[in-house]
Amino acid sequence: MGAPFTMKPLPYAEDALSPVINAQTIGFHYGKHHTTYLNTLNKLLENDPLKDSSLEEIIKATAGSSEAAKKTIFNNAAQVWNHDFYWQCLKPNGGGKPTGRIADMIKDAFGDYDKFKADFAQTCVTQFGSGWGWLCLEGGKLTLRKTANAENPLHMDGVKPLLTIDVWEHAYYLDYQNRRPDHVNAVIDKLLNWEFAEKNLG
Numbered sequence: 325m326g327a328p329f330t331m332k333p334l335p336y337a338e339d340a341l342s343p344v345i346n347a348q349t350i351g352f353h354y355g356k357h358h359t360t361y362l363n364t365l366n367k368l369l370e371n372d373p374l375k376d377s378s379l380e381e382i383i384k385a386t387a388g389s390s391e392a393a394k395k396t397i398f399n400n401a402a403q404v405w406n407h408d409f410y411w412q413c414l415k416p417n418g419g420g421k422p423t424g425r426i427a428d429m430i431k432d433a434f435g436d437y438d439k440f441k442a443d444f445a446q447t448c449v450t451q452f453g454s455g456w457g458w459l460c461l462e463g464g465k466l467t468l469r470k471t472a473n474a475e476n477p478l479h480m481d482g483v484k485p486l487l488t489i490d491v492w493e494h495a496y497y498l499d500y501q502n503r504r505p506d507h508v509n510a511v512i513d514k515l516l517n518w519e520f521a522e523k524n525l526g
């Protein structure tokens with residue numbers, strides 16, 4: 325439950341998302357970036373009263389703090405949670421139009437799938453600098469949000485994250501360089517794990 329936290333295994337092989345996201349990107353992203361957030365968090369918690377709390381509790385306890393030490397804990401804890409969540413949002417041969425409950429909710433909130441896709445891509449592309457694009461559930465309706473750096477909807481009242489796309493450059497630079505829109509559209513078309521989103525509806 326509490327620290328030290330351990331890396332959750334990737335839900336697929338490092339090369340399983342190729343050619344949209346290649347093994348080298350996953351190797352760095354999971355093996356270096358994500359792992360570094362986790363190791364840094366464990367180190368920060370060694371002598372901290374939050375060390376026995378769950379990741380979610382740590383995020384909620386430190387979100388919005390003006391204290392430098394708490395901000396640093398928040399950043400690393402949220403990035404561990406965000407990446408654990410993100411890996412599950414992707415799957416080989418995923419993406420495209422969903423079916424079932426989510427499909428009806430997309431129709432409800434966006435009119436049709438194409439409008440949803442354009443809006444989600446735009447949300448991800450217009451996050452200035454590092455951050456995340458999110459599909460969320462708010463008041464029974466699908467919404468889109470973007471957050472900067474480590475921020476996430478987890479501690480926002482009444483906002484439930486369903487899917488996310490990492491738009492930090494480390495997520496796409498080796499495969500797409502500066503072409504974030506191409507990366508985002510390829511993820512939406514070919515990798516989104518709609519079963520995971522459906523499960524998150526609860």
Ligand code: FE
Nearest residue numbers: 357490492495
């Ligand atoms: Fe990342």
